[in-house]
Amino acid sequence: xxxxxxxxxxxxxxxxxxxxxxxxxxxxxxxxxxxxxxxxxxxxxxxxxxxxxxxxxxxxxxxxxxxxxxxxxxxxxxxxxxxxxxxxxxxxxxxxxxxxxxxxxxxxxxxxxxxxxxxxxxxxxxxxxxxxxxxxxxxxxxxxxxxxxxxxxxxxxxxxxxxxxxxxxxxxxxxxxxxxxxxxxxxxxxxxxxxxxxxxxxxxxxxxxxxxxxxxxxxxxxxxxxxxxxxxxxxxxxxxxxxxxxxxxxxxxxxxxxxxxxxxxxxxxxxxxxxxxxxxxxxxxxxxxxxxxxxxxxxxxxxxxxxxxxxxxxxxxxxxxxxxxxx
Numbered sequence: 001x002x003x004x005x006x007x008x009x010x011x012x013x014x015x016x017x018x019x020x021x022x023x024x025x026x027x028x029x030x031x032x033x034x035x036x037x038x039x040x041x042x043x044x045x046x047x048x049x050x051x052x053x054x055x056x057x058x059x060x061x062x063x064x065x066x067x068x069x070x071x072x073x074x075x076x077x078x079x080x081x082x083x084x085x086x087x088x089x090x091x092x093x094x095x096x097x098x099x100x101x102x103x104x105x106x107x108x109x110x111x112x113x114x115x116x117x118x119x120x121x122x123x124x125x126x127x128x129x130x131x132x133x134x135x136x137x138x139x140x141x142x143x144x145x146x147x148x149x150x151x152x153x154x155x156x157x158x159x160x161x162x163x164x165x166x167x168x169x170x171x172x173x174x175x176x177x178x179x180x181x182x183x184x185x186x187x188x189x190x191x192x193x194x195x196x197x198x199x200x201x202x203x204x205x206x207x208x209x210x211x212x213x214x215x216x217x218x219x220x221x222x223x224x225x226x227x228x229x230x231x232x233x234x235x236x237x238x239x240x241x242x243x244x245x246x247x248x249x250x251x252x253x254x255x256x257x258x259x260x261x262x263x264x265x266x267x268x269x270x271x272x273x274x275x276x277x278x279x280x281x282x283x284x285x286x287x288x289x290x291x292x293x294x295x296x297x298x299x300x301x302x303x304x305x306x307x308x309x310x311x312x313x314x315x316x317x318x319x320x321x322x323x324x325x326x327x
Contacts, residue, residue, distance in 0.1 A: 005065075006035045006037070006065075007036045007066055008037045008039065008062060008063060008064050008065050009036055009037065009038050009064065009066045009067070010039045010041060010058065010062055010064035010066070010068075011038065011039065011040045011067075011068045011070060012041050012048065012058075012067065012068070012069050012070055012071035012098060013041075013042075013069075013070030013071035013072065014039075014041045014042055015040065015041075015042035015043075016071075016074075016178070017176060017177075017178050017179045017180070018070050018113065018171075018174060018221055018224055018225065018228070019042075019070050020178040021176055021177070021222050021225035022040075022068065022225040022229070023038070023040050024177075024225065025222060025225040025226055025229065026038050031225075031229050033233075039062055039064070041058065041071075043071070046058050048071050048093075048094040048097050048098065049090055049097065050093075051093075051096070051097045051100065051101065054098070054101060055101055055104075058101070059101050059104075059105045063105070064102075064105075064107055065107060066108055066109045066111075067098065067102060067107055067109070067111070068111050068113075068228055068232065069095070069112040069113065070113045071094055072091050073087055073090040073091055073144075074180075075185045076184070076185050076187050076188070076191065077140060077141070077278065077280045078184060078278075080140060080141035080143070081140050081141070084141075084143030084144075085143060086143070087141070087143035088144070089147075090147075091144060091147035091148065092147045095112070095151050095154065096154070098110065098112075099112075099154050099155070099158060099166060102164070102166070103158055107164075108165060109165045109166075109167075109232065110155075110164075110165070110167070111167055111168065111169060111232055112151045112155070112166070112167070112169075113168070113171065114148045114149075114151060114152065114168050114169065114170045114171075114240060115144070115170065116170055116171070116172050116173075116217075116242075116244075116284045116286050117141050117144065118137055118146075118149045118152075119131060119132060119137065119286075120134045120135030120136060120137060121135065121136060121137055121139070122135055123135065125283065125285040126247050126285045127285065127286050127287065128242065128289070128290065129240050129242055129290060132149060132152055133149065137149075138280070140280050151168050152168055152240055154166070155167060155168060155238050159238045165236065166238065167231070167235065167236075167237060167238055167240070168240045168241075169227070169231055169240060169242075170240050170241070170242045170243065170244075171219055171224050171242075171243045171244065172216070172217035172219050172242075172244040172245070173187060173217065173218045173219065174187075174219055174221055175187070175189040175190060175218055175219075175221065175310070175314060176220050176221030176222060176310065176313075176314050176317075177221065177313070177314060178221075178325075178326075179221075179314070179318075179326070180326045180327075181193060181194040181318065181325050181327040182194075182326065182327050183195065183327070186327075188216065188256065189218060189256060189260065189314075192208070192256060192257050193264070193314065193315055193318055194318070194327060195207070195208075196257075196260055196261055196264050197264065197319070199266065199270065200264060205270045205271070205272045206257070206266065206270055206271050206272065207273070207274050208253065208254070208271060208272070208273050208274065209274050209278075210253065210273065210275065210277050210279040210280070211253075211275050211279055212252060212253045212254030212257065212273050213252055213253070213254065213279065213282070214253050214280060214282050215252055215285065216250065216251065216253065216283075217244050217247075217250045217251075217286060218245070219243065219245055219304075220304070220307070220310035222305065222310075223302075223305050224243055227243045228243075230295070230298070230300060230302065234294070234298050234300075235294065241294070242287065242290065243288070243291060244286045244287075244288045246288055246292075247286075247287060247288075249304075249307070250283075250285055251307075254273075257271055258271065259308065259311055260315070263308070263311040263312045263314075263315045264315050
């Protein structure tokens with residue numbers, strides 16, 4: 001980090017997929033540094049849509065020096081399509097509470113989490129950090145996408161007007177232990193894992209919603225957690241940075257379904273596709289060139305976990321924790 005003073009690092013959304021991964025890296029995998037106090041908050045600790053509640057229960061109670069801001073209203077494609085107003089309002093209120101109070105309480109650094117869905121629907125590929133505001137996002141998740149885009153706008157405004165050290169990261173599709181495995185509202189990989197689990201248990205076909213043709217890049221939650229720590233300590237620009245595997249590791253939903261099935265020992269011939277369901281955005285290929293360049297400059301030894309290994313670890317965790325997993 002920037003100095004050797006004691007640091008109180010608050011992680012909002014600390015009980016979610018990425019928050020749990022950061023906690024594992026910090027507390028179990030050697031990610032914690034001397035002088036750091038880490039505090040992981042969940043929705044039970046404060047209502048972040050309420051700025052007064054946030055001020056009292058987060059800023060006045062913990063006096064954070066640094067914040068990793070993960071808290072958000074999230075969901076899969078179909079939930080985003082149903083609840084556009086709620087996704088915009090809830091996320092904008094959460095983000096405004098955190099950033100405005102971080103300015104008021106002189107927080108030294110805030111790293112917020114965005115999403116590749118913020119990028120324009122009509123664009124050239126690969127997308128990079130300079131293209132965020134070049135056109136409207138895909139209509140299926142415009143409420144969530146515009147609320148997340150506003151973090152970048154707020155970061156730049158706070159930097160220019162007040163000198164605040166606010167920045168953001170843009171992960172591609174995240175998966176791993178502690179994910180949300182709800183069959184209707186989950187993101188693609190946890191939904192696939194849960195569906196295959198049930199198909200295997202009930203000896204039925206496994207039905208994938210959509211054609212299986214859309215393309216996605218997937219990042220393992222523990223890899224993303226390690227990169228969050230790197231950003232907190234080494235990245236000082238206000239502009240967002242994409243945290244993703246490379247373009248060459250982009251795969252189709254069909255390939256993802258087959259990888260999950262293989263990891264679970266499921267018969268590939270029993271995978272079917274329901275083309276009556278929407279595919280959503282066909283692709284949103286992101287470039288990680290900026291990340292790789294900066295990792296090299298900082299002499300980082302970071303390596304991405306192979307997706308086969310990451311899926312095996314995720315599937316093993318889901319099976320072992322099925323009764324208590326979010327679903």
